[in-house]
Amino acid sequence: MLTKVAEANFPSRFGHFRIYGFQGMYGDEIEECVVLGMGDVTNGEPPLVRIHSQCLTGDVFHSLRCDCRSQLELSLNLIAEEGRGLVIYENQEGRGIGLLNKLRAYELQDGGADTVEANERLGFEADLRDYRMPADILRYFNIRSVRLLSNNPDKIAALEQAGVRVAERIPCIVAPHESTEGYLRTKKQKLGHLLD
Numbered sequence: 001m002l003t004k005v006a007e008a009n010f011p012s013r014f015g016h017f018r019i020y021g022f023q024g025m026y027g028d029e030i031e032e033c034v035v036l037g038m039g040d041v042t043n044g045e046p047p048l049v050r051i052h053s054q055c056l057t058g059d060v061f062h063s064l065r066c067d068c069r070s071q072l073e074l075s076l077n078l079i080a081e082e083g084r085g086l087v088i089y090e091n092q093e094g095r096g097i098g099l100l101n102k103l104r105a106y107e108l109q110d111g112g113a114d115t116v117e118a119n120e121r122l123g124f125e126a127d128l129r130d131y132r133m134p135a136d137i138l139r140y141f142n143i144r145s146v147r148l149l150s151n152n153p154d155k156i157a158a159l160e161q162a163g164v165r166v167a168e169r170i171p172c173i174v175a176p177h178e179s180t181e182g183y184l185r186t187k188k189q190k191l192g193h194l195l196d
Helices: 056-060 068-082 099-110 115-121 132-140 153-161 180-195
Strands: 002-012 015-026 029-038 048-053 085-090 145-149 165-170
Touching: 002 132, 015 068, 015 132, 029 068, 029 132, 048 068, 056 068, 068 085, 068 145, 085 132, 099 115, 132 153, 145 153, 153 165
Parallel strands: 048 085, 048 145, 145 165
Antiparallel strands: 002 015, 015 029, 029 085
């Protein structure tokens, strides 16, 4: 069962959104989710929608290990340019394994494992994310069809299985990150003597 628990104005550097807080009950688990919405998403052409899994290391700390933050910002920019759409921000850190297990996976990746191998060595499937709550949120907004901002075909399959048509998939192609050394060198050149 899905419940909207809060809604407020949310001005941001990407534009003026509404922010929504949702809580869902799935079996014995309570899930929480935040949604940023802009414009009328119910009427007209299918709106742009991004289902974004929380990534503390990327979204907040600007990790160069992933491109999560870049994909999130690209999605917010595209929605702002169009004037309508949703970002559904799910609490499914590390493909659903949680923050501390994600850090354990980082440790294994430092030893040569890729993301999937690291998750499997920790006893998890490659991807534990569940998209029931995003589908319920789309139904809450009476959205039956979306233009999905995603590189992940599993999201398309999950939404369509839940009865939400994906009219178009728009890839979130972002520039690859520089190495940490390259990033710091670029920053130092921009800031000059401030970093000396």
